[in-house]
Amino acid sequence: MFNHIILVLLLLFSGENTASFVSATTFTDKPITEDSKQITWSSNRKLTWDDFQKEADVNDPLHAMASTNIAVKATCQNNVMVFDVKCQFAPNESWTKNKVSEDLLQHEQLHFDITELYARQLRQKLSQQKSLCSGDKNKFKAVVNKVFADWQKAQTRYDNESKHGIDDAKQAAWTQSIAEQLNSLSAFQLEEDNSAGL
Numbered sequence: 001m002f003n004h005i006i007l008v009l010l011l012l013f014s015g016e017n018t019a020s021f022v023s024a025t026t027f028t029d030k031p032i033t034e035d036s037k038q039i040t041w042s043s044n045r046k047l048t049w050d051d052f053q054k055e056a057d058v059n060d061p062l063h064a065m066a067s068t069n070i071a072v073k074a075t076c077q078n079n080v081m082v083f084d085v086k087c088q089f090a091p092n093e094s095w096t097k098n099k100v101s102e103d104l105l106q107h108e109q110l111h112f113d114i115t116e117l118y119a120r121q122l123r124q125k126l127s128q129q130k131s132l133c134s135g136d137k138n139k140f141k142a143v144v145n146k147v148f149a150d151w152q153k154a155q156t157r158y159d160n161e162s163k164h165g166i167d168d169a170k171q172a173a174w175t176q177s178i179a180e181q182l183n184s185l186s187a188f189q190l191e192e193d194n195s196a197g198l
Contacts, residue, residue: 038069038088041116044192047089047109054095062164063101066108067093068115070122070151072144076133083126086190087112087119106175107165113178114158118151120188127188 039051052064067090074083089112098104125143162170182189 037092038071038086038090040190041087041089041112041119042192043189047105047112049096049099049105051089051091052094052096052099052108053091054093056095056097058097063098064096064104064108065094066111068112070115070119070148072122074126074140079133081126081129081133083123085119085123085126087116103165103171107162107171110158110171110175110178111155113182114154115151116189117178117181117185118147118154120182120185121150122147123188124185 039045039047047066052066054067056064069088069090071086071088072083074081076082094108096104096108122144125147129139129143158174161167162174165171
């Protein structure tokens with residue numbers, strides 16, 4: 001039974017990337033609750049430099065780091081999986097050395113948007129699964145792990161291709177592409193609650 005199985009998948013990526021990624025998947029029989037320390041992605045709420053609350057390491061060559069995560073919580077009720085997939089930004093793990101550059105802020109916002117894209121892909125894939133409660137637990141793990149791996153690759157490719165936002169043409173191309181992909185998966189966007197997130 002899934003009800004008492006807790007699976008936590010933790011992926012941490014750092015180094016040359018300007019974003020860190022934390023992904024947690026939990027099966028539980030407890031109610032799904034909101035983490036008040038995180039900002040949940042919303043089309044109504046863009047990041048500001050005030051959201052980057054961790055003190056920057058002056059020795060780090062990067063100018064900023066956005067810490068984003070995909071939190072997946074699922075439980076089985078009457079042999080039907082109920083899941084919650086959230087794209088979140090962690091203010092206490094995010095930092096910047098430059099609170100005036102709008103270009104840098106937009107680069108970091110797109111890291112958050114890319115995370116939302118993969119959260120939507122995961123919502124889509126989980127909604128298409130029929131037997132995750134009654135059968136193969138490994139199938140659930142495989143679905144989640146595949147999306148997480150693709151998400152990591154996209155974030156790394158984004159930084160490499162845009163040269164961390166320095167290449168204006170590549171940055172613009174990524175911005176347009178991600179907006180189009182988010183739009184194509186709008187059916188898997190969480191309902192907006194117009195909250196600030198914190």
